[in-house]
Amino acid sequence: MPIKKLESKAKKHMSHPVIHYVVTYFFLLLGALLVAVSIELFLIPNQIIDGGIIGISMMTSYLTGIELGIILFVLNLPFLILGYKLIGKTFTINTLIAVTLLAICVTIVKYFSIDLNDQMLAAIFGGILLGIGVGVIIRFGGALDGTEIVAIITTKKIGFSVGEIIMFINVFILGSAGFVYSWPSAMYSLITYFIAFKTIDIVLEGLDESKSVMIITSNPDEIAEAIIHRLGRGVTHIYAKGGYSREDKEILYCIVTRLEVAKLKSIVAEHDEHAMIAIEHVADVMGGGFNKKSIH
Numbered sequence: 001m002p003i004k005k006l007e008s009k010a011k012k013h014m015s016h017p018v019i020h021y022v023v024t025y026f027f028l029l030l031g032a033l034l035v036a037v038s039i040e041l042f043l044i045p046n047q048i049i050d051g052g053i054i055g056i057s058m059m060t061s062y063l064t065g066i067e068l069g070i071i072l073f074v075l076n077l078p079f080l081i082l083g084y085k086l087i088g089k090t091f092t093i094n095t096l097i098a099v100t101l102l103a104i105c106v107t108i109v110k111y112f113s114i115d116l117n118d119q120m121l122a123a124i125f126g127g128i129l130l131g132i133g134v135g136v137i138i139r140f141g142g143a144l145d146g147t148e149i150v151a152i153i154t155t156k157k158i159g160f161s162v163g164e165i166i167m168f169i170n171v172f173i174l175g176s177a178g179f180v181y182s183w184p185s186a187m188y189s190l191i192t193y194f195i196a197f198k199t200i201d202i203v204l205e206g207l208d209e210s211k212s213v214m215i216i217t218s219n220p221d222e223i224a225e226a227i228i229h230r231l232g233r234g235v236t237h238i239y240a241k242g243g244y245s246r247e248d249k250e251i252l253y254c255i256v257t258r259l260e261v262a263k264l265k266s267i268v269a270e271h272d273e274h275a276m277i278a279i280e281h282v283a284d285v286m287g288g289g290f291n292k293k294s295i296h
Contacts, residue, residue, distance in 0.1 A: 027140045028098045034133030035144060036105030039068070041112065042126030046119045047181040049189045050130060050196065051170030052145035053079070059180045068110075069103035079146025086153050094142035095149075102144060119188045127192040131199025139204060209258050210282040214238075215268055217275035220250040226267045227252070231260055255282060 039050070039058065049055040053075050060075075061068040076099045084092040116122055134144055143149065151165040158165075174193060178186035217223055224235040238251040256264055261279060268275050 024094070024140050025097065027136050028094065028142055029101050031133040031136035031140070031142075032098055032101035032144075033105050033109075034129050034136070035102055036109045036133075038126045038129035038133065040106055040109040041114045042116070042122045042129065043192065044068075044110075045113070045116070046122035046126075046188070047177075047185040048119065048123055048126060048192050049174065049177050049181075049185075051173050051193050052147040052166070054145060055170070055173045055177070055189070059176060062180065067107065069107040072106070073099060073103040076146045079149045082153065083149040091141060091143070094137075094140070095144070098137045098142040098144055119184070120191075123188040123191040124195060127195030128199050130192065131196035132203055134196065135200040135203025138200070210255055211258055211261055212253070212255050212280045212282045213261075213264060214278045215252040215254075215275055216249060216278075217252065217268065217272045219272045219275075220252055222271045223268055223275070224252055226271060227254055227264065230267060231256065231264060233260075 035054075039054070043049065044058065044062075049058045054072065057068055057071040057075055060066070060071050076095075080092055080096050080099070083095065137144055147166055147169050151169075154165055170193060174186060174189045176186075177189045215223060220237060224237065227233055227235050233254050233256055236253040238253055240249050240251050241247070242249055254264075265277065268277060
């Protein structure tokens with residue numbers, strides 16, 4: 001069952017504080033376990049690293065022989081203290097729990113093994129598991145990496161986005177794998193990081209991510225009726241005035257899933273081939289009766 005469906009079902013039963021915490025901590029544990037499996041069974045045996053503090057911890061453990069779980073916990077502590085002061089209590093507590101669970105899980109999972117002598121397969125499947133695990137933890141209000149906290153704080157001061165700052169930091173960390181292990185290992189680490197990054201997006205947004213659509217047309221009523229009856233989506237009429245023509249116009253606004261965009265374009269073209277359609281990505285949708293399951 002997809003993570004989003006599990007999360008939505010869980011939230012229906014999370015009105016009670018105790019149930020809320022139990023569900024949250026269960027998914028933090030699930031995410032930490034998936035990340036631990038990725039690290040210990042796929043990445044470390046094949047000399048592949050992740051970015052951020054996890055990657056630094058993996059290389060430090062390799063060079064010093066100190067337990068990875070201990071290094072992960074110790075290196076993240078300064079960032080957790082910083083996050084508590086500057087970001088918020090709930091986020092920091094959830095992150096502390098997630099990091100602690102990861103430190104415990106990697107210590108346990110290392111006693112298991114998978115006979116996989118293929119760096120490419122390890123990079124692919126390690127990246128997928130890593131992305132799912134991190135994505136689950138983020139969805140339930142935590143994080144696993146101190147670099148994310150640094151990025152959140154720094155972005156307010158230097159103007160770069162959180163993603164750009166994390167990418168900049170990870171270029172140096174992933175490049176370091178070339179000196180610690182080998183340059184092929186650094187390249188496979190980059191593949192793992194990219195796969196994990198895209199997988200996190202899928203976990204956070206889903207395969208059927210939402211799109212907001214604005215339609216400027218001379219046949220607003222016909223198109224709105226077709227969208228409502230054929231797509232099962234609500235439509236909002238926005239009254240506007242043309243900047244050049246100064247004529248009164250109607251703009252149709254609706255939210256659809258990515259999979260419905262092609263059908264919506266077809267509907268609009270049937271009724272007004274000269275209509276202008278503007279489509280934007282929507283990070284999340286709440287309320288308003290919006291359901292990702294379309295009604296055809």
